Amino acid sequence: MRRLNLFVPLIIFIVLAILLGLGLQKETDELPSALIDKPLPNFSLPSLENAEQLLNQESFKGKPYLLNVWATWCPSCHAEHAYLLKLAKMGVAIVGINTKDEVEKAHKMLEETGNPYIGNIVDAEGKLGLDLGVYGAPETFIVDAEGIIRYRWVGVVSEEVWTQKLAPVYFNL
């Protein structure tokens, strides 16, 4: 019995090591959004395409879409732009939130590199981004036909991310 007691610290150590090891494997980068399964926050902001037109949380209701937070000052947004264009060609509806950006620069980028968006919300002060709990562009939400947020992806949307994370949610709506 005495002898066995000597192994207690070792056993505790092994159990702890396994638990902590498992903890390290978990993706901690991904924060669950507080807004999953909640409706889009209310807003009333101008459209990038037509400054006269005000958009709100109802504007894109009717079918599921990706809500993509982007800006010209955000390098990762440029990185995902090409893939967003591909998705748009595939028929995926993407709505942009142009956050804390300058309208002219945003227009220029879309003209030069192509426009994957069916519409863009100009969030100059970042108020909508804040209400959505966005903490860094790019972020992409999946919004269903009723305007309920179903998924949130923080970071670049690549082919891998689309096929593994976003598409399963998007096509199940």
Add this chain to the structure above:
Amino acid sequence: MLALPVNAVVDVREFDSEEARARYYKFIEELRCPKCKNQNLAGSNSPIALDLRRELHRLIDEGKSDDEIVDFMVSRFGDFVLYRPPVQENTYLLWAAPFIMGFVGLSVLSMIVIKRRPKVATVNSEDNPDAKVEELLKKIDQNNNEA
């Protein structure tokens, strides 16, 4: 602790009262920056921390209560933003853990103490100090006699 002064980010903010200022500083210490994970709002330079400090200042300015401010943050960023998590179903274990560990530690400690006690008790002098003294005196007497 030594690193604190280095961490502090200075914003110039005006407050209606000292109480509002104190609340602001309490919140930026206790709210966690969503982007940088291991820093509070006070310590982070990231744009989101800046935005949240500005929002916090606005909320305090508007006379919002502590609960309303916490609700505002949690409804957007989740419980993650709170360095002091609320006591709720999924945090019971977290809050109970120190007490459980303390209890386990105390149990182990008392077990060790109880186990050791008999060894101390084998020295008979504890039970009857007088007897021990007499015994010793006798021995000395004997020794003296022999000498």
